[in-house]
Amino acid sequence: MTSPIIEVRDLGYAYPAMEPHEEAPWVLDGVDLEVERGEFLSVMGPTGAGKTTLCLALVGIVPQSTGGFIRGEVRVSGLDTKTEPVSSLAGRVGLVFQDPETQLFNMNVEAEIAFGLESKGVAPEEIAERIEWAARSVGVESLLGRSPFELSGGQKQRVAIAAMLAMTPEVLVLDEPTTSLDPRGRQEVFATVRDLRRQRGMTIMMVEQDAECIAEFSDRVALLAEGSVRRVGPPPEIFSRPGELVEMGVRVPQVTEVAMALNRRHGSAHRFVRLEEAVRSLARELEASQAAAGP
Ligand SMILES: Nc1ncnc2c1ncn2[C@@H]1O[C@H](COP(=O)(O)OP(=O)(O)O)[C@@H](O)[C@H]1O
Ligand SMILES: [Mg+2]
Incomplete structure (x- = not known):
């Protein structure tokens, strides 16, 4: 048996306290989660549940950039995200944020996709190949010369996904990637993620509140509340007890x-x-x- 590509065991995390004498709360408190290679896992939960913090822990930003206290274990592709440098984790796991505006800062789409590769010192010919491949994978090949700022929300978010893909990660983590998009943009992003999974067998973990989309695409759903995973299972199992979900503020x-x-x-x-x-x-x-x- 191969081991899960994402392994989270009794993960607890507290951001640094505001004042030295204060005790910061555990915003993650005993998260256990396993994701198999090629699986599509959705994560739902109310605001403040710790979803974004969990995503950040998978790419090592928590705790390596944020500090604070951490306990338990987070492994992606067998690498310990507490200690493996964030730049080296970036080749294994890519994180796409909610707001595409905060992720795009280059002159044009091509430079945007190339950015991570250049800072990693990838050879120019390989960069060109990876740009083409990544752009094609998300359908932005005709936009390479455009400024990211003149794109629609859905296009921007697809460029952000392409920039992650260019690093050839095994796992793509998306933190509410469609929340700031119009219905058309949402559709574009969902279709892109679905195809990445179907055609490339990528492992996907997506935080999302759109219950229809989750039911359509995910193999399993994890419900996160107050810093821990309350339930995890296939969509019919999770959605067939809606009372509890409604209580958590999660739509079915x-x-x-x-x-x-x-x-x-x-x-x-x-x-x-x-x-x-x-x-x-x-x-x-x-x-x-x-x-x-x-x-
Ligand atoms: N940088 C930070 N410093 C201190 N507390 C934070 C920080 N970011 C988030 N929090 C707190 O951590 C908790 C979980 O936040 P978050 O992971 O963003 O939840 P979610 O994504 O589920 O809404 C919240 O109570 C939030 O206020
Ligand atoms: Mg969040």
């Missing part, structure tokens, strides 16, 4: 709300989380009831 797919309402009213046992499953399931039930009613 609309079709799952429909399923729950039907179950309450008719004593049925629908468990669909995707639109096409709902259509299939309801059509079957309708046909059965029509057949029972006779001609």
Whole structure:
């Protein structure tokens, strides 16, 4: 058996206290999580749950740049992110942030994608090849000469993803990558991430609140609340207990709300989380009831 590509064991983390005599709270407090190679894991949870902090811990920014206190273990591709230099981790795991504006700062898209490679000292011919490959992977090959600032939100976020891909990481971590985008931009980014997973077998961990998208794409969902993983499982298992999710302030797919309402009213046992499953399931039930009613 191969070991999981992401291994988080009893991770606790506290940012540095504001005042020397103060005690900083654990914002992560006993996180356990494993992600298999090639898996698509979504992370949901209320604001302040520690989702962003967990993402930062996977790329070593927490605690290497932030300081503070850390306990437990975080390994990505077997590397300890507490001690492995952030620059060397960048070749294994890339992090895409919520707001594409904060990630783009170069003259044009090509320079943006090249940036990490140049600072790593990759040979110019290889940089050119990787730019082309990364740009093609996210569909921004026609934008290479453009300034990042004149792009749409979805395009910017795809450029940010390309800049990560160019480093050829094994794991892509995305922290609410569509929150600041319009519906079209969201669609573009979701489709891009889905294709990376399908066509390149990349391991994806995505923090996201869009329940429909999560139900559609993820293998498993982890629910994070108050600094620890409360539950983790496939979307139907996670979304079939919506009461708890609503309490946490996490939305479930609309079709799952429909399923729950039907179950309450008719004593049925629908468990669909995707639109096409709902259509299939309801059509079957309708046909059965029509057949029972006779001609
Ligand atoms: N740089 C920081 N210094 C101190 N506290 C922080 C810092 N960043 C986040 N926090 C606190 O850590 C907790 C978790 O934050 P965060 O990881 O951003 O949660 P989420 O992404 O789930 O909303 C929050 O209480 C937040 O106020
Ligand atoms: Mg966050």
